[in-house]
Amino acid sequence: AQKVTQAQTEISVVEKEDVTLDCVYETRDTTYYLFWYKQPPSGELVFLIRRNSFDEQNEISGRYSWNFQKSTSSFNFTITASQVVDSAVYFCALYRIQGAQKLVFGQGTRLTINP
Amino acid sequence: KAGVTQTPRYLIKTRGQQVTLSCSPISGHRSVSWYQQTPGQGLQFLFEYFSETQRNKGNFPGRFSGRQFSNSRSEMNVSTLELGDSALYLCASSLILAGNQETQYFGPGTRLLVL
Numbered sequence: 001a002q003k004v005t006q007a008q009t010e011i012s013v014v015e016k017e018d019v020t021l022d023c024v025y026e027t028r029d030t031t032y033y034l035f036w037y038k039q040p041p042s043g044e045l046v047f048l049i050r051r052n053s054f055d056e057q058n059e060i061s062g063r064y065s066w067n068f069q070k071s072t073s074s075f076n077f078t079i080t081a082s083q084v085v086d087s088a089v090y091f092c093a094l095y096r097i098q099g100a101q102k103l104v105f106g107q108g109t110r111l112t113i114n115p
Numbered sequence: 116k117a118g119v120t121q122t123p124r125y126l127i128k129t130r131g132q133q134v135t136l137s138c139s140p141i142s143g144h145r146s147v148s149w150y151q152q153t154p155g156q157g158l159q160f161l162f163e164y165f166s167e168t169q170r171n172k173g174n175f176p177g178r179f180s181g182r183q184f185s186n187s188r189s190e191m192n193v194s195t196l197e198l199g200d201s202a203l204y205l206c207a208s209s210l211i212l213a214g215n216q217e218t219q220y221f222g223p224g225t226r227l228l229v230l
Binding site (some may be wrong): 037042043044045046047091095097100101102104105107108 | 148
């Protein structure tokens with residue numbers, strides 16, 4: 001079975017601090033995708049990043065960066081120099097390529113950036 | 116390109132009634148997935164449609180059904196509503212490449228309240 005765990009329920013930081021959101025996943029599949037989505041108060045899930053299980057290269061995109069480690073089944077997401085507009089609930093998700101193709105979401109981390 | 120649209124945005128129903136939710140995918144996207152989001156259960160996969168056929172189904176009772184039209188628009192129906200069906204219902208669309216879904220892009224959701 002697929003499972004995604006986001007151990008941090010809520011995080012609160014002051015603006016301009018860096019913040020890392022943790023994500024640990026379980027799967028027996030050898031190929032899969034990992035995602036991060038952001039859900040602002042409006043409710044819409046906004047796609048942030050996607051990583052293929054074959055590609056462990058970590059990247060930086062603007063203020064976002066991610067650390068994918070297949071050996072520890074972790075896919076952590078970092079926001080650098082956080083801003084108030086980053087306040088939202090962040091979801092990590094796992095997507096199977098074979099079998100039932102669906103997103104399996106973690107429980108989400110509520111991030112509050114205080115001015 | 117216009118994003119995923121969902122109608123209505125808000126809905127209030129009473130127990131025992133039925134409801135139909137609508138989703139229009141991004142132009143060119145032929146796969147539509149539905150998710151239910153509740154505070155207790157989080158984000159859960161309902162079903163996925165591609166080319167008017169249901170390809171995958173989550174663990175929901177038969178009261179939850181859906182369909183997809185030739186223009187890729189999808190509807191979701193819930194019959195005999197229960198209080199526990201109160202949730203945010205999210206629709207996502209994606210391309211299909213080599214038989215696999217690509218990134219799912221979400222609509223703003225329909226917030227259903229059952230009284």
